[in-house]
Amino acid sequence: xFPSIPLFAVVSAPFKRSxxxxxxxxxxxxxxxVPNSKHxxxxxxxxxxxxxxxxxxxxxxxxxxxVSARALKTIKKHGNIDKYLLNTKPELLGWEGMRLRVMIRxxxxxAQEPAKLEAAS
Numbered sequence: 001x002f003p004s005i006p007l008f009a010v011v012s013a014p015f016k017r018s019x020x021x022x023x024x025x026x027x028x029x030x031x032x033x034v035p036n037s038k039h040x041x042x043x044x045x046x047x048x049x050x051x052x053x054x055x056x057x058x059x060x061x062x063x064x065x066x067v068s069a070r071a072l073k074t075i076k077k078h079g080n081i082d083k084y085l086l087n088t089k090p091e092l093l094g095w096e097g098m099r100l101r102v103m104i105r106x107x108x109x110x111a112q113e114p115a116k117l118e119a120a121s
Contacts, residue, residue, distance in 0.1 A: 019094040021066030022084075023047055024074055054081040058104045065096065 018027060026047035032040040048069040053062045057080055067075070071084075078084040085093065085101045093101065 018047070020096055021049065021068075021094065022071040022075075022097050023049070023066075023068045023094060024071035024088075025092045026068045026070055056081050056100075056104065058082045058107050063100065 017023075018025075028047070029045040031043060031045065033043050034040050049066050050069070050072070051064065052067045052072065053064050054067075054075065055062050059082075063081065074088070075081055075084045078087060081100075082104055085097060085104055088097070090098060090101075
């Protein structure tokens with residue numbers, strides 16, 4: 001029913017921490033601290049990440065995730081975590097998002113198979 005693309009072929013890992021949660025493409029950013037003396041020193045900015053428990057309607061359980069603020073806004077826009085995971089591009093999900101997407105799809109297909117058998121008989 002769904003094309004079987006290897007999970008690690010779809011997801012790249014330039015910022016490994018972002019693969020372990022839903023970061024919506026947010027990465028570590030680099031720049032300079034510039035004081036009055038104009039002596040520049042390198043620094044980094046990390047994404048705005050929170051640990052969240054989100055309820056999955058398909059799985060019927062809470063899922064613990066590290067979620068960036070941008071991803072959380074997008075989840076609320078889609079309505080729930082299930083719709084977000086099924087409709088978002090694989091490049092933006094990361095390993096953890098793709099793992100959850102596979103779990104949700106398996107649960108949905110398992111729920112649809114008995115309905116098809118009842119309709120056929």
